Amino acid sequence: MLVNYGWEHWDEAITDYLPELEDATNLSGDTSLTSVDWNKITIGDLASQLSGIGRDFSYGDVATLDIPWTEAGLPPLPSEDIPRCGGNSTTPPCDRDEYFHGLLQRAPVILPRTTPIYSNTAFRILGYILGAISNVPFDQLLDSSVLRPLNLTTTSYVTPTEGAWVIPNGDSAWYQNTGDETPTAGMYSSSSDLAKFGRDILLSKQLSTLETRRWMKPTSHTSSLSFSVGSPWEIFRTKSQISHGRTIDLYTKSGSLGQYDSLLVISPDYGVALSIMTAGSSSSAAIEVVSEMVLQTLIPALENQMLRQECDRLCGTYGSSDQRKNSSLTLSVDTNGLQIEQWINHGVDFLETIQAYSSQSGGPPIQRVLLQATNLESTSDGQCQDDDGSRRVxxxxxxxxxxxxxxxxxxxxxQSANHWSSIDTPMYGEIAFDDFILHFDRAGNAVAIEPRVMRDTLLKADREASNSSRFT
Structure with a gap:
């Protein structure tokens, strides 16, 4: 959708593209509790799990299983109430007519845009909508828009006929024909392809960086304090040292079918993507344990490695080329991140000035002054570097x-959640106290820093002597 059309159709009603649903909107009587008001649902609602419609039509209907449900206490069902299709292990996949005929019998779960409710139905319908918008069947659009451009050679819409694959014994679902349900579950892939797909998202291989930033955002919260939902991201929030540290967002997408489970994890904070795939009778339990083990180990390791690399590039003392100014700034790194350890301007300890200003204006004591990189970089001919290979961030x-x-x-x-409202303040002569520019050489090492409020550029001292003991 985003590769071909961006956000152009995001707020359009799905009934604009699905005549089966358009015909179902003119119902007589009060059907608000038993019939979906399809006119009220947009394409964006489907993609962000905010449509309020049910999870499946018949895929999870246990009435299709050969089990004596009446003996278990359930009422007997007339034959017309038992789905004859669905695509699971006991029924063939529904064709389009069968699917919409059955779907229209299902009641809404909640009103649209209330809270996220996971829905496979939403993504099957999205497959139909993409076909209607593009005039190309979903499987062909997927191949031409995503798989071939990203060279995902071990990913396919249909069962692969070549290659080495993991096929567990028993009813694994490997050969299961999911039909038009495949846009929500049933594709085949490898862990390398899945991880590559995640990296290509981070690198904005097909979308603009602006579109990628818009896409990598939550659209709604859930009942969990640490879990939100995007389009269609399952977003977990944790700490960089798991129990403490800074907040880290993990954009994930999980999937399961039969004896297969998969998880794609994308970390914009570290620029890392990983995939975990399991197969077998205990694949669901295995992926839950393995993903937790991997992330518990990986996140602190990535954080500490990043801090060390930042210190190698940035730690040290920067001073004015005119020694009579007696101006300098020292950067160091600890588990909190990159911080200003000392800041002298014209012989005045400016950190004490900041502390005094905070106290005088009724603010709390400043514990530390951290430096956080933005995504604003100098550009030259469209590249984020100057003519000599250097760049400014x-x-x-x-x-x-x-x-x-x-x-x-x-x-x-x-009150520690209020940092976002204090960015770019206070100012002195229309330049904020917190505004800094770091100069990097061709090798990526910092050579100068501009505390812009001081209207001065400080040059880095000898790098080896300057970096010693700056990382704790």
């Missing part, structure tokens, strides 16, 4: 007032 200082008090009772309105 904008950073913002975070005047962190949070304290490490494990015994502090939890707060509902945690």
């Amino acid at each position: 904008k950073y913002h200082a975070i005047f962190d007032s949070s304290t490490d008090e494990p015994a502090r009772p939890p707060r509902i309105m945690d």
